[in-house]
Amino acid sequence: MVSSPTFQVSLTHPTSQEELYLAEWVCGKPAVTGKIFGGQNAPDRRWPWQASLLYHGKHICGAALIDAYWVISAAHCFQKSHEPSDYQVLLGYHQLQHPTEHSRQMTVYRVIVHNDFNKRYYMGSDIALLQLHLSVNFTSHILPACLPGPTMKLPLHSSCWITGWGMITEDGEVGIIDSEVCKMYFQSPDSSSSEYSIHEDMFCAGDLMTGKSICRGDSGGPLVCKLNGGTWFLMGLSSWSQACHYPIGPSVFTRLTYFSHWISEKRSTLPNPDPSFAPSQDKPPVLSDFSSLGTVHKPSTCITLVSLQTFLLLLIFLRIL
Template identity: 25%
Template sequence: MKTLLKALKRCAVAGAAALAVVSLQPVSAAQAAPAPVVGGTRAAQGEFPFMVRLSMGCGGALYTQQIVLTAAHCVGATGNNTGITATAGVVDLQSTTGRIQVRSTKVYRAPGYSGDGKDWALIKLAQPINLPTLKIATTTQYNTGTFTVAGWGAAREGGAQQRYLLKADVPFVSDATCRSYSGYSGLIAGEEICAGYAAGGVDTCQGDSGGPMFRRDAAGAWIQVGITSWGIGCARPNAPGVYTEVSTFASAIASAAATL
C-alpha cells in the first residue's frame, strides 16, 4: 500500500478513484474565498515570488532563475522535454498582469527514484525568469520548528485545483512519531521529513506535489527544507504530510543543476 500511495503522490492528475489515498502537498486553507491549501489562507501578491505552477498539475520553486526544483513523481525520465509550462509571477493563475510563462527544455529526475524516497527533480526552462530564487538547506539545521507550505492544490481531499496560491504553517513531526501513524511505518529516515498537526485540519493536498516546504533561516531569509511528496488523504488526524528532505540531496541537486 505504501508503494501505491507514493506512486500516486499528491499530483493533480490522480484519478477520482485514487483520491482517497493520494499524498498531501503543501497548500492553503479552505475558506470562503477560493484557496489552494487545506486550512490555509490566500498568499499576497509577491509574498513568495519563487513559487512556480507547473502545467502537469504540480508545484515547484525557482532553484535558479532558469531551473525549477520539484518532485520526481511529477516528471518523466531524465532528458530533453519541451512539454512542461512553468507559470510564475502571480498568485492568481487567471491574472495576466505580471504573469510569466516559460516552456521547459530538459528534465532531470533523481537517479534511482522508484517511488520510494529520492523524490526530487529539476526542470530547465527555455529562458530565465527574472524573479527571486529560493535557496535550499544544505544541513539539517533547519529541519525542525514550524514550516510554511504553499500551492495551488485542492482545498479539501478530493477537491478541485485552485485559482489562487494558498499558504499555511505546519509543525515538524519527528520520524518516530510519524512512523507510529497508520500507513507511515515505511517513512525513509534521512530522505523524508514529516510535518502536520495530530488533529489534522491543515495540510498540503492533491496538486501541491513538488511545491516547497520552507522556513526562515538565521538571517531571516526563506530557506527550503522540503519538497511536497506524499501522505494519506488530506488534513486527516494522525496523517501528516511527508516531504523530501532537501538537505540530504543538496549536493546532488547542485551537481545535477550544473549539468543542465
Template identity: 30%
Template sequence: MACIILSNLLPLVCLFYFSIYSTAAKPDGCGIRANTQTRIVGGEVSYPGKWPWMAALYRSNTNQYCAGALISDRHVLTAAHCVSGVHPSKLHIRLGEFDIPGRLPTSSTQPNKSSSGTLLDENSNGNNLYSVEKIIVHQQYEPRSHLHDIAIVRLGQAVLFSPVIQRICLPPPSLPSLEDRTAIVAGWGTTAFLGTSSPSLREVEVPIWNNQACLQAIGKNVFNTTLCAGGRIKSADACQGDSGGPLMMPMVDDRWAAIGVVSWGIRCGEPTKPGLYTRTSHYTDWILSTVQRTA
C-alpha cells in the first residue's frame, strides 16, 4: 500500500496502487513525468512528454474524437459518452503522442503498430496505436443527465512503458474540498466552440468551483459525483474533442492524479459556465475493482 499527501491538503490518504499495476509496470509508480520542464499554462500548446498518460481515441474512419488517461498497462479511463454503444473492434487508441494525425489510415492499418510517423522521439516504443479488447461503461450511466459518465477501456495488448508513455494516479475515495484550487485539463479538442481541433496537445489551468455555485450557473445535472472547473474571468475550459480526458492535480512528490474526467458543458470557455467533470474519487473503488476483474 502506498501513502501520499496531496499538496496543501491536510489528511494523509492511502491507495492500494498495486491492484491496478501488472508486473510490466515500472517500479517508480504512477503519475510521474520524465519531462519535468515547467511552463505557465493558460490555453497554450503543451510539449512532448509532459502528460505521458494522455490517450487519443479514434473510431474507425473518423478523426480523433475523445480522449482518455492511461491508468494501468492495459486500461484507459475515459467518459461513458465517448464509448457507450461503440463496438471494441471499431475503437483504437493512440498513446505517447503529442502531435496526432486527424484520421487513422484506411489501408492496412495494424493495431499496435505505428502508422503515421508521428511518434514523439526515440523514446517512443513504436507501438503507439492500440486495439481495444473490452469496453466497460458504468452500469448506472444515464446519457440524458450525464450521471455516472465514466468508462474503462481494456487494450488489446499490454503497454510498454517509456518516458512518453506512463500511467496517471487515481485519487483516494474521499478527498477534502477542492474548491478554489486549480487543476489542469489537456486535450486535442477544439480551441473554441464549434472551432477546429488542435493537432498538438494543449493544456489549460482551471479553478475548481463549489458545486452549489456550479448548479446555480448551469441550472441542472450537477450531482455529488460531479466536479466543476473553469475560468471565472477569462476563457479557460475543455471543449469538443476533449471529452474523456483527465482533469489533473499534482501531489507533493510531483505525482499527478486524475481527479476528474471531462464530461460536458454549455458551449466552451464561458467565464460564467464552468465545465463539468465526472468526480473520479467517487468511483475509485469501482475503477480498481473493474481493472482488477479485467486484468
C-alpha cells in the first residue's frame, strides 16, 4: 500500500488572524479519501480533525479541531465542570488504546459554554468552544475541519459522516432527515407537549435502514459533509438521540450554521494565550477504559417510543427520497 507523505504546517506564535487564514487554507482536506461502509473502523488519517475530550484523564466526549487554537464540542459534555484544568484534548489518535508518534495531548486554556444551553428548550444551544494553551502544528494526522458560513445550505442528499469512539459505530455515512419527519419520530403521546422537539438550531441525521446512529462516547463529536467540490465541512455536533440499540431512530445534531456568528465572535475577540504560561504538555496517554461519562442525552423511553405505524411510514418516506 502506498502511503501519502507526511507534512507539517505551523507558525511561531501566530496571531488570531494568521491562524484563521492558515486553518482556511488546510481545513477539510484529509490525506486519505475513499468510502467506508457499515460503520467500520476509520482508516488512519481519514478524519484528522477528530478529537477526544478527557475529563480528569478519562474520555467523556468527542470533539473537533477547527483551527490551531480552538476545538469545538457539545455543551452537555461540560455539565460536571467549566474549569479548564479539568480537561485535556487528544489529537492525532486513530485508536484511543494506541497512541502513535503523531498523537498529541493538549491542555485547555479556556472553556466557553453557550449561555443559552438547555434554557429555552431541551438541549438548545448545545455547543461549547475550547481554547488551547498552545498552537497545534498541522500535519497529515492533525488538521482542522472547515466551518460553514451562516448561509451555507445542507442538501438532504448530502454525503455526511459521523465519527467517534462510541459503542457501535466508529464512523458511518448518514443521511440528513427532514426536520418535520424527525419531529414525528420524537412526538410525545401528549400532542400538547413539545418538550423533546427539533428546533432551528438542530437538525436530524441517521440511517434507519442500516442502524447508523450516535452512541455513547460519540457525544459532542463531528458530523462532516463533503461540499463545495470535495471539501469536508463541520455541519453538526452530536447532541442527543434515542438509546443506541435497535430499532435505531434519528440522531439530533447541533446545527453549526446557526452558531456561525457566535463562533466567529469568540475566536476573533479572545486573544491567543501567552505560551510562556502554558503548563507542561504530557505524553499522549494510552486509554484502556474509555466508557463515556458524557452519555448522549436522550428523551425517556416512554417519550421516544414510536408506534409501529409511524416507524413504517418513516421507512417508506426514506425509501422514496
